[in-house]
Amino acid sequence: DAGITQSPRHKVTETGTPVTLRCHQTENHRYMYWYRQDPGHGLRLIHYSYGVKDTDKGEVSDGYSVSRSKTEDFLLTLESATSSQTSVYFCAISDWSSTEAFFGQGTRLTVV
């Protein structure tokens, strides 16, 4: 299995609070991605990174920010969590030399 660790694996938070999810990789892959998975919507890209401090928006980026200060870590922040952000969040990594994207185990976030 690719070395991807997401933390926390489960979190319950209150509306309006900030939340940060962490993705840590040990593969030294250049690209890192955050997806959210919701019933009926599949996997939707939130933000992605193509290098340290190089990030860009995906299709559902509103309400989310990211940071990548080191190759191995990609953080996803919900500045002020809303109930619509209740979802399962997946981190993925890939490398320019490989066509495969590897996914983490996911973080189940519930905003109450």
Next chain:
Amino acid sequence: QQQVKQSPQSLIVQKGGISIINCAYENTAFDYFPWYQQFPGKGPALLIAIRPDVSEKKEGRFTISFNKSAKQFSLHIMDSQPGDSATYFCAARNSGGSNYKLTFGKGTLLTVNP
């Protein structure tokens, strides 16, 4: 704008039968088409993938058929087994530039009855 459309949303097949999942895409710049398999509580994992310069790729019981002119591709699972019960996602990627990002279909929940 949904760039990859997947059908059906759910599929029930008897053990030993053939499961077929279809996808269609719009962006002609896509040049890599993977299928991912996801079991409950797990992250998606690459199952099989194809590039548009071939019309078919087979790996064991899994086959991708690709029709470039129609902008469609499909996954066929032969001799379906209960262990194949999972959610399947098709995806497409444009390798141009630095973007290396996958666009996914909405997924198909496959149930294989024993």
